Every structure is written in C-alpha cells, then in structure tokens.
Amino acid sequence: MSLRQQAVALATLSRKEYHRVVRIWLQTVLPPAINMGLYFLIFGELIGARIGQMDGFDYRQYIAPGLIMMAVITNSYGNVVSSFFSAKIHRHLEEMLVAPMSPATIALGHMVGGIVRGILVGLMVVVVARLFTPLPLTHPLITAAVFLLCAAIFSLAGLINGILAQHFDDISIIPSFVLQPLTYLGGVFYSINLLPELAQQLSKLNPILYIVNAFRYGMLGVSDIDIGAAFAMMLASLVLLFVVCLVLLERGTRIRD
C-alpha cells in the first residue's frame, strides 16, 4: 500500500477513534472532570487552605498542573487500552489485521484516539480548575508540548497493554497497581524537596515526576526537575514505546495465532 493509502488508513482509524471518544462522552469525558472537581474541592479548598503555599504558589494553583496531567495520563492510557482490547476480544480488530495497514499506521491511529481523549479531558479539567483558582500560563509552548507528549506517551503505553492483555483483569492491573501509585507519588500534590534525600532520589526514577514537573514549569514556571532532562526523558519514552508497539504489532504478539 502506498504512503498516500497509508495516510487514508491512518485518517480513517483516527476518525473512528475520535468518534468513539465523542460517542461515549458520558463515559470518557465527563467522569474525569467530575473526579478532578472533587480533588480540587477536597485537596484544594478544604485541606489546601490549611497547607498554605508551596514553592511560592497557593496550594490550589500548585496542584492544578499535576491534576491536569493526572487526568491526561489516566484517560489517554485508558482510552487506548480499552479500545484496542475491546476490539481484540470482540474480534473486530480483524478488520485492521486483514487490511494492508502497516503497524505504524495502527499504532499512530490509536495514539491519535488517546491524544484526543487526553486533550478533551485535560481541557475539561482546566475549566474545572479555573472555577477554583486562577491559572497562569508562564511558558505556553512548553505547556502545550508537555500536554501533547504526555498524552502520546500514555496512549502508546495503553496500546502495549491492550496488545498484551488476554483477560479483562490484564487491562486493570497496570492502571491500578502501577500507573495510579506512580502518579500519586509523581509530585502531583507535593514538591519532592519536602522529602528526605533517599526518597527524593527514588522519586527521580518515576517518569511521571518529570512530566508533572515539566507541565508545572510550563504553567507556573517552577519545577523540581531540570526541564531539559524532563523533555529528554519524555522524548526517549515516546520513541521507546513507539518502537515496542511496532515490534509487537509486526510480530502479531497475542493478536495473531
């Protein structure tokens, strides 16, 4: 299939994934906005009022970038893993497997779906956050770049989970036991400077810490992590995850007998 035909296939898959997100917006877009509203209410308004300032910012402002990233991470990942795994279980994934779509087209099409949901949910959380606190935008380009990179990275991670999953349990284990703890420990609610030295060093092994801090830098201009290191980590993760997706799709791991 020519490059142009692959582009048509990519546009088709992207459109299909977009329609899926929009069609079930009550499941995909609304609940995260409500969840994040509750986070702002409880951690921002009720508890945050007693915490005072962090890194020179009102606590509600301080946690806003992390909560936006948390929503993007969870939803980009969840969108792709559920879409791909559902297609695999109900066997309509075969529509793509019998067609001459390249592994890159399949990976990118699903990634677009994850990014769309990540962005929609992220923007909803921004709207919710604005109800509680003003949100500065110190470095707009960095903010937008991290937003996109984060959604892309976790869309690809979700795709890998979807490819490898064989049972419904397999698509909830990683979000529950890996993603959620790493997100909570990824500097969403606190600066790692508050932690003992050993905990600080351990925290730096957590990739989500880099994403949250890069996004916070874009919005507030403060970060616990060097911004160059954060971008290097994100780009390296993106490339690595994309290559893993290509290898799994090319080999047909757990999708072809």
Add this chain to the structure above:
Amino acid sequence: MHALSVRQLVKIYANGVQALAGIDLDVPRGDFCALLGPNGAGKTSLIGIVTSLVRKTSGTVRVFGHDLDHELNAVKSAIGVVPQEINLNLWDKVSNIVVNQAGFYGVPPARARRRAETCLRQLQLWDRRHDSARTLSGGMKRRLMIARALMHEPELLILDEPTAGVDIEIRRSMWDFLRAINAAGTTIILTTHYLEEAENLCRHVAIIDHGRVIVDDRMAAVLTRLQQEHFLLTLREPLAILPPLPGFEARLVSDHEVEVAVPRSRQINELFAGLSAAGLQVASLRNKTNRLEELFVTLTERKDKLPASRPGETRP
C-alpha cells in the same frame, strides 16, 4: 495464474495441535471453490493463514502470484474475507463499518461512500445504513460482513460458513448474489456445512480431513465417485413385510416408508419396475441425503459430526 496456490502448508499451534499437515491446493482465477471438511479438519486454519490472521509453521501461500511471506500487502489487498464468527463492532453504524473498512484499505472517503452505497444496496442493507449493527438480525449481520469484505473490490472472496444460521429465503438470495459476483469475475472460496449449498454453487471442491486435502477436483467429477444413492419412498398403503426387490438393497423404515439403495450401475426406472412388480404404490420419493453429503460422509468417515441433511423432494 491461480487465485490461490498453497504448497506443503503446515500449521502446528503452540499447544502442539497440528491443524494442517502439508496442504497442497490450487484455486484457479474466476473459480467458485467449496472447501469442505469436518469440524477441526483445518479449514479455518487454512483461511486464517491465507488472510494472515494465523501464522503458518511452514509452506508457501501465493495469491494471484504474490507470495504471502514477501508481498503481504499485495496479498491482503487482493483478498476479502467473511469470517465464521460475527466480528462486527456492534456499537458502530452500518455505514461507518463499511466505509471504515474501505479506508483501512486506503480507499479515499468519497469513493468509499459511493462503494458503500453499491454494496449495501446489493445486500439489501441500504435502508439500515444509519442503524447500529447490534440492531440487525443474524442474517443481516452476515450480509453486512459480506458487504464489508467487498468494499475494496477484492479479486478473491473467502467466505467461512457465510450462511450459518441464516433462514432459507435469505440463504438463497445470498447464493444468487454470490453467483452474480462470481460471474462478474471474483474468485470465491466457500466453506460450508450445508453440502447442498456447495453442490449448488461451486464448480470445484476440495475436501480437507485431518489437515490434509483428500479430494481436490471439479464438482461434477467428484459426484461421479458416488457409488450408490439412497432414496426414501413413501408408500400409499401401509406395509407389514417388505417384498423382495431384485437387484436393490431395501428395508422397511416404517409401515409407510422404504429405504432403497440404488447402485450407479442401475437405473431408477428399474427400481420402479421392481416396485410395480411387487405391487407397491409409491406416493413420493426423495434423496435420503444430499449427494455430496453422502460422498463426504463416505470419504471422511465421520457421520456423527455431520449436520442434519436437507433432502430435496421429487415425485416419480
């Protein structure tokens, strides 16, 4: 050039089950080929390999001369497949399903929409194009899968039991449709458990058993291998003891029904002469089984796994 050419195809699954034990098969361009075999014979594995959903263990597959190993995209582009199981996204709209499928093959949206109208109209689904697939009946879902498989105008259409669970009226309209697209040049490979369907539609038959092709010939040639046919005769008057019918094996099934085996060497007129001589009045006569079914059972020796026969009734 053959539409499909398979050589020494072997498939051994990870659990050690050998589904294909060295299949050789040629399907000429423009053919209408029946691929038959008992459950577990290897038909679906063969189709899975040809459509690249299953990885082969060894052997070669060529589709219109394109090698599966080296020209996968050309092979995929040439094939449309209708699987045995319903594999539609049931939450998607009928029109989206077919238009998206064309898009996956690189067909631009405007052309895909025109093609979708043609395919959906041909398969009598145009009026349901805005409905989600889950609202369709079983027969409609099967027709939708056929429409989907035809969206990129494949040269080879593979149908794995396309009429399973479909009522007789819809089945016959699907037969007409398949005959028409075959006449228009599309090569068709069909697996079915309704052997009447294979006998009616197909010019070529390949029977697979235990992962090997045991018959691969023209339908007419295969049917000539049948050594005898079994008929069921319904009598006008009840009968307690069956009088002898010289030259024929016969038995009384019930007081109104007699089963007779007619060897290929004898004519059916001779049977009626014998019946008249014995004073038996026959109200009707029908094949006990479809002819292909009878041969199939003989060849595969798995009578217990066959579906119930659908005898066609004729009057003497």
